[in-house]
Amino acid sequence: MVRVRFAPSPTGYLHVGGLRTALYNYLFAKHHGGVCILRIEDTDRTRFVEGAAEALIEILRWAGIEFDESPEKGGAYGPYVQSERFDLYRHYAAELVQRGAAYYAFDTPEELEAMRKRMQDAGIAWRYDRTSMRNQYTLGEAETHRLLESNAPRTIRMKVPLSGTIRFDDLVRGTIEVPARDVDDQILLKSDNFPTYHLANIVDDHLMRITHVIRGEEWLPSTPKHVLLYDAMGWERPAFAHLPLLLNPDKTKLSKRQGDVAVEDYRQKGYFREALINFVALLGWNPSSNREIFSMQELIEHFDLTKVNKAGAVFDIQKLEWMNSEYLRAKPLDELARELLPTLQEQGINPSLEYLARVIGLVRERIHKLCDVPSFAAYMFSAPAEYEPAYKAQYWRPDYAAPMQALTERLAELTPWSASILQETVKAFTKESGLKIGILMNLLRLTITGRSVGAGMPETMELLGKDECIRRITTALQQFSLES
């Protein structure tokens, strides 16, 4: 049974890189009929942000990622919040000491800082020097015992072998080897008795029966420590899969500095969850097909961890835009209308769902996001307050007033008021007015919408209705004649 977990720390918003990690875990689990777990890693109380865990869960749900076991939902291996599992970590830290795989250290932050400076000055890569610092080996058993009894501040550190090679397999990268001498004696239990990530992580992954650890590449350098810990406890190591990073356009790790990184940002900007999911799914993985659009179900069907790429992927917002517009065109209009209506109502616009759906149908191919509708098609909800000066300058001439007046009268008599009949009528009017259809259509666009861009005029006019169109043309013609 495949069991995977997404284990964010509640320190703020959910990063799109985190979303992809969560997604790959989810896809992998679902593909194999396994279980996907959410675990909150809040062992660092100094970085705790109130409400962050709830926000994380909420945005993941929005994205369509549901967990089988989580803090809310519970499960057989809970609790799923690390701050509720502290006793466990202390227990295993003590056991590690008993097994000789970890030891007590009593150095103060100042002493550690001094050590670092010494090593730096000597030009050595700094790592904890077990032989010269204040720990159970240098202090001796009696002194160590005395310090422990007197409740002196202490940490528990990993005892990393001084020589040899640490080796582990990664599903994405193959076998990785690291010289043990380059691995630091990582602190496992802090002086406040809280565990560090490394300890809590392996304890929970083991206890929660995690079979595959799928996480970002930034964890690769600390994986040797984790495998050492599994081995020391005599626990079976999970399979590891380190995902390539999501990158800024300059190829550095995707960061806030260079644009939006929070999933929330993209939701607020009006991207569909399906588009965001589809897009990030294809950043670092691809099912070897020439297709680009996949539903969550299809992603689950095709997902294969072994086909995940090794190299980082630039987060290209332009392609996201394109993908979003693909979804905008494919979704049912009534669904889109329902989704957009609340936003409109906030702006004091309250069209019927049916009308709104038709407006969306008219303009959806011209925009990228659903939320672009109100600004792009503002004229569908109220008469133009102004006429684009450059557009008017291009198409309006005083001697068009008379033919436009005649056309308006012709339009006023039309029944039924439909796009095809409007099209025919305007076309027929080219003959008697001597004006080209391009001129006439643009004059209608100018007077009715006030804007140079928009959906096709006959369709726009049909939807707006005869009375509204006649009124708008008349108003515009009056205003233009006053101006000249």
Place this chain on the structure above:
RNA sequence: GGUCCCAUCGACUAAUGGUUAGGUCACAACCCUUUCAAGGUUGCAGUACGGGUUCGAAUCCCGUUGGGAUCACCA
């Protein structure tokens, strides 16, 4: 700097020893056209470099260069 990871068009990627190196986004041109889009057609553009192995290398090996990650009592 130490350690680790990585390297196909500008971007996302396909091709797991034999292809004219394919697709998508972006970009450009043309067609369509009442505007803007969309759509259609076409184009631009890539195996970082150098050595090997092999009949044959984007693909395997080595080196170089370049990029990235990481090096806390953070996760």
